[in-house]
Amino acid sequence: MHAITIPSAGGPEVLTWAEVPDPQPGAGEVLIRTVASAVNRADLLQRQGHYNPPPGASPYPGLEVSGVDTATGAAVCALLGGGGYAELVAVPAEHTLPIPAGLTVEEAAALPEVACTVWSNIGADLAGKTLLVHGGGSGIGTFAIQFAVALGATVITTARRAKHEALRELGAHHTIDYTEQDFVAEVHKIGKADVILDIVGARYLARNIDALATNGRLAIIGMQGGAKAELDLRALLAKRGSISATALRARGHDEKAAIVRGVRDDVWPLVESGAIRPVIDRRIPMRDAAEAHRVVEVSDHVGKVLLTID
Numbered sequence: 001m002h003a004i005t006i007p008s009a010g011g012p013e014v015l016t017w018a019e020v021p022d023p024q025p026g027a028g029e030v031l032i033r034t035v036a037s038a039v040n041r042a043d044l045l046q047r048q049g050h051y052n053p054p055p056g057a058s059p060y061p062g063l064e065v066s067g068v069d070t071a072t073g074a075a076v077c078a079l080l081g082g083g084g085y086a087e088l089v090a091v092p093a094e095h096t097l098p099i100p101a102g103l104t105v106e107e108a109a110a111l112p113e114v115a116c117t118v119w120s121n122i123g124a125d126l127a128g129k130t131l132l133v134h135g136g137g138s139g140i141g142t143f144a145i146q147f148a149v150a151l152g153a154t155v156i157t158t159a160r161r162a163k164h165e166a167l168r169e170l171g172a173h174h175t176i177d178y179t180e181q182d183f184v185a186e187v188h189k190i191g192k193a194d195v196i197l198d199i200v201g202a203r204y205l206a207r208n209i210d211a212l213a214t215n216g217r218l219a220i221i222g223m224q225g226g227a228k229a230e231l232d233l234r235a236l237l238a239k240r241g242s243i244s245a246t247a248l249r250a251r252g253h254d255e256k257a258a259i260v261r262g263v264r265d266d267v268w269p270l271v272e273s274g275a276i277r278p279v280i281d282r283r284i285p286m287r288d289a290a291e292a293h294r295v296v297e298v299s300d301h302v303g304k305v306l307l308t309i310d
Ligand SMILES: NC(=O)c1ccc[n+]([C@@H]2O[C@H](COP(=O)([O-])OP(=O)(O)OC[C@H]3O[C@@H](n4cnc5c(N)ncnc54)[C@H](OP(=O)(O)O)[C@@H]3O)[C@@H](O)[C@H]2O)c1
Pocket: 039, 040, 041, 042, 113, 117, 134, 135, 136, 137, 138, 139, 140, 141, 158, 159, 160, 163, 178, 199, 200, 220, 221, 222, 223, 224, 225, 246, 247, 248, 249, 296, 299, 300, 303
């Protein structure tokens, strides 16, 4: 088969479409012939040499895939520890999902990573709550907005102004341009956030606590603004607040299987009803993954960039 390889860490130009051995599915695994994969920000870090695959995972990038199970002919999509940028992918059957009714196989590649990440971090108990989503224009953000709105939450999101119209179309009730506005002050004008889904990390830690409601919860999933910060615990205590921080890729087999089951139960019906749709910024042939990484690196996209195989 062919896969996108990373012969040495570096810029997008290092990504190389090369012939490599076919993966051999182990016990409990299925072999998927890829129709599409999608770019995640983590893939850029892996390419730069800052985010190695977990033990046992494929060395090729790609955290999600859609395609056809070579044994049964069934169309599926899957959450991966790596290896999605390839013509064939071996993955535990328990980490696969059916293609939701109403979506093409290709479109379904936009969902596994964002659905599993968002569901496992903010849960589905959001009715009547206020959710602050940082980076609403990201793959994660565009999914989180739709998911929370579908569940009956009020959604506030931060993004550069050029993306606001698209995010309002997805259902966001309030949009904040974090480059010009103080998001804490803006959130306080609206109310307070019961849940915050954060991708910035250190730079926003204290301000996120400031924006949090009493009994609120901050779920940190990204460190685009650094990893080390100081926090005045009195602010957290006073609010009886909690902070969680997780990375999906490093979770074990069983935890991922449980998350995939949760997504099937809680998210797939919302996709099949049309309440959530995959937000696809553009499609780029997988062999041109370097071009896809350049697009994601400058962050002009809204939603997901798909990598397709003819
Ligand atoms: N922990 C996990 O398990 C897990 C899983 C998946 C993803 N993630 C993380 O989630 C984040 C999103 O991933 P993705 O693949 O969806 O990324 P993506 O599509 O590449 O989007 C990145 C986004 O970051 C936004 N951004 C940068 N600085 C910001 C700031 N100060 N305030 C608000 N937004 C800001 C950009 O928005 P603008 O263009 O508006 O600036 C852009 O939309 C990444 O940090 C990724 O590492 C974590």
